[in-house]
Amino acid sequence: EIVYFVGEWPVARLCPKDAVFHDHYDAWDAKRAEALKDADIPPVSSAFVESMYETESFILTMMNKHYDASPVDERKHIYYTMLAYWKYVLEAYKPELILFNLVPHSLYTNIVHDLARRENIPMFSFEESWIAARLLIYSDFWKGSGEIRSALQSALKKGVTEDDLHPDVREYFEWFTNKGADKTPWYIKEQKSFASGLGIWMHRARIALRAPG
DSSP states (O other): OOOEEEEOGGGGGGSOTTSEEEEHHHHHTTOOOGGGTTOOOOOOOHHHHHHTHHHHHHHHHHHHHHTTTSOHHHHHHHHHHHHHHHHHHHHHHOOSOEEESSOSOSSHHHHHHHHHHHTTOOEEEEEEOOSTTOEEEESSTTTOOHHHHHHHHHHHHHOOOGGGSOHHHHHHHHHHTOTTSOOOOHHHHHHHHHTSHHHHHHHHHHHHHHSOO
16 A cells, blocks of 8 residues: 655546645655644654764765755755655654655655665665666665675676677667767757757746745
């Protein structure tokens, strides 16, 4: 049973009706899920904050991206708000497993990860390899994939030829080793389209629509 679902509004329809939906950008801005907007969420204690000092140091540095214009005191206020909120969520909903569609990297996902690790809640995160639609699965993204390391060691010992590759991986290998092929990753092409012509105006319009009134 899914009890809490974080995503962007276009995929909100995928959230089970009995689960809490939380918009990714709202979570990134330290805003509560709509279902919890009136919840009585107490601030975390100073002792708890001190026990999470590694997370705080990491998050304040990560804020160089989304909160680059914010002074340190404002960053701390945002971090403490997120910490109290997600601590409340984990305690209220008691998840047995947490799934991250990507490796935690959005401030709040890192906070959730560290809080869950503290409570020994199992977690899995996924990372796109960009190779033949393959995904990497981590139970601890800081350690990476034990399966990949084992497979690599085995391959180094016995050697690998093109004939050993799965057909779709071999197709990717042949394309990537073709000197005449355009190897620009699709996401780079997408980002370039956002930064020029009509794309940049649409991007700015989306930002303006999300800005507070």
